[in-house]
Amino acid sequence: MFHRYEGPAWEERFLPRLTSKQVKELPKEEALVILPVGAVEQHGPHLPVMTDTLIAEATLTLTLEKLDANAQVWMLPPVSYGKSNEHLGLPGTISLSAATLQGIITDIADSLHLSGFGKMLLFNTHGGNTDLLNILSRDIRIKNGMTVFYLSPGSLGGAEDLISPEELEYGIHGGDYETSVVKAIKPGWVQDEFAVKEIPDMSRYEFLTLEGKIRFAWRMADISASGIAGDATLATPEKGRIIMDRVSDKLAQALKELCKFQVSDVRK
Template identity: 50%
Template sequence: MIHSRYQGIAFEKRFLPRLTTMQIKEMPKEDALLVLPIGATEQHGPHLPVYTDTLLGEGLLNLAFTHLENENVWLLPPIPYGKSNEHFGLAGTITLSAATLQAVVMDIAKSVSESGFKKIVLFNSHGGNHDLLNMMAREIRIETGLMVFRLNSTAFDVTSEVISEKEQKFGIHGGEVETSMVLDLKESWVQMKYSTREFPKLDEDSNIYLKGGCYFAWLTKDISESGIAGDASLGTKQKGEQFNEKLGIKIAKVLLEMSHFDLCRINQ
């Protein structure tokens, strides 16, 4: 499957900016859910494009929307830059400051509210955005009254039956999973001859992780010489197709639930 921008159901039928101002004004908005993809432009080792995170977000949503053709769920243009300062200094990384990304997301949310929409999901495909967007979801709720949801592109386990425990624990950037997924979406952008294998030198039984409930703050240069964490050489297009298809289905199911979610019922 080759990911082509502005093609597929997501862009042809559910891309909000393709509508006119009159169409948007007149459309029903009570159950409408707007999806704001937030990615990154940052180094992903010697073999993957710096656009990897944004590409994955767009590609997964395009797949998800094939299962949401007639639902009132709409795609907004992606924010292709994120908080990527952990990769700063590595060529091709373009990062926003935390304050800038917060301001951009808030301004978009205010604009969405001004147009009469009630629900938005911050759909994230870059790990470095995770904590900031969790915080911003609540700030947007306070500031605008919007119903705000958070969803990460890798929120669902679709890889554990295929990849090793070591890759699951330490393969967090440019490794087997991301390499496979990009191979499926845009194979011509991957230079597999430069793929490499590098894992952070942490004990496998350590209780301190690179992410999650108990972790340490790190910069890429602290944990990797190549810029990746994982075994990119094991990435294949076949694995990527499997991961992407499963994630697309799971993301669609959650977006559908979000579109029908009624916050008022919780407190009754």
């Protein structure tokens, strides 16, 4: 079970845990600062509106505990609110505009730059943020020269043998994957009696997809009556623990690579 502000990741790798003097004295040549970017939005009748941000913090906590002691990797408090306007009107959803979220992340990046950091990872756990973070990463690079990475933990895989192909394709919100993970992190925050199955019907289309080949603009109300897309009834905490362990293993290895990476090495 996940506990915020407890354990070695929070004691040893939570940047605001340090004093200004300690931050100044950190070795920064390979230092990587991670900014979790999540959301507070409806996740159907069974999951907390904190789901995305909760998953971000729990995943990073587990990952940072797997790093070598000398790794210069630091976590910031999350930007808990995201661009969630596709869920507006559904109770509990709190959304930032694209301009507001862009301003917040840009200001954080500028502040890190002024503190002497040169590398930043935007760690995203909400699909509605993805396109904006892609644009922002390049804008920050151009503005202040920082090396900026961005990723969503789902892109690292880890569930292919646990989740059905249909669910992997269409279970994009509050389905088996997310519900299993939250059950592993905070089981008391999941209301099993309200878990449902609702999968958008894209079977008649060859090219159109929700998040793939050719996408179309949608609101959650366009594709779901329940507020979820997927089958939450299949979720188990066991699957969630396996997914979390696999993703954190891969992410721990990836963070080592990010610390060593220099953009100048790419150009021959």
